[in-house]
Amino acid sequence: GENVEQHPSTLSVxxxxxxxxxxxxxxxxxxxxxxxxxxxxxGPQLIIDIRSNVGEKKDQRIAVxxxxxxxxxxxxxxxxxxxxxxxxxxAASGGGTSYGKLTFGQGTILTVHP
Amino acid sequence: xxxxxxxxxxxICQRGTSLTIQCQVDSxxxxxFWYRQQPGQSLTLIATANQxxxxxxxxxxxxxxxxxxxxxxxxxxxxxSNMSPEDSSIYLCSPRVGTxxxxxxxxxRLTVL
Numbered sequence: 117g118e119n120v121e122q123h124p125s126t127l128s129v130x131x132x133x134x135x136x137x138x139x140x141x142x143x144x145x146x147x148x149x150x151x152x153x154x155x156x157x158x159g160p161q162l163i164i165d166i167r168s169n170v171g172e173k174k175d176q177r178i179a180v181x182x183x184x185x186x187x188x189x190x191x192x193x194x195x196x197x198x199x200x201x202x203x204x205x206x207a208a209s210g211g212g213t214s215y216g217k218l219t220f221g222q223g224t225i226l227t228v229h230p
Numbered sequence: 231x232x233x234x235x236x237x238x239x240x241x242i243c244q245r246g247t248s249l250t251i252q253c254q255v256d257s258x259x260x261x262x263f264w265y266r267q268q269p270g271q272s273l274t275l276i277a278t279a280n281q282x283x284x285x286x287x288x289x290x291x292x293x294x295x296x297x298x299x300x301x302x303x304x305x306x307x308x309x310x311s312n313m314s315p316e317d318s319s320i321y322l323c324s325p326r327v328g329t330x331x332x333x334x335x336x337x338x339r340l341t342v343l
Binding site: 157217 | 263278
């Protein structure tokens with residue numbers, strides 16, 4: 117089945133700096149890669165996603181890049197703000213017998229210091 | 231997107247009892263997923279529930295422990311049966327909207343004493 121590795125596990129930045137979180141996946145048939153933000157006491161919130169026919173997608177301060185050859189994708193947050201502090205999860209939607217099922221990375225705790 | 235509600239939002243239960251978690255979605259969805267998130271951990275898929283068919287369970291999860299109902303396209307329940315302290319987790323429903331987009335409910339925070 118699919119395996120997703122996420123790094124770093126914790127990330128601390130100053131307000132206004134950029135933050136980058138990276139994920140690798142194992143199943144070359146995976147074709148959908150969402151990112152979720154989870155604040156304390158809440159369910160995960162979908163913040164951006166990318167499909168395998170696209171290399172990059174941007175939504176205001178958030179962007180995601182996908183390298184299918186290397187099987188890795190990254191989340192980029194620019195001009196970070198204290199309210200960006202949360203746990204971020206990447207996920208991959210597998211192929212084959214895991215078709216359509218999301219496999220999640222281990223999560224990254226992002227702290228933005230004012 | 232989708233508006234998702236879960237009941238209860240949290241509960242404290244005694245060992246050996248069962249709890250049924252309800253998930254309501256504001257639109258009809260074909261596929262509903264149930265996840266478990268243990269304290270400080272990532273999300274683990276418990277089962278996939280399609281309306282009109284039996285739920286399919288992931289390795290390590292069985293129907294006797296986590297029975298699921300899916301009576302219509304906007305509602306599903308997950309029961310955690312014969313609970314032990316190891317079942318203390320956040321349980322999340324996740325409807326699929328469109329071909330692959332998944333949203334999550336707010337979660338049910340379960341503590342088993």
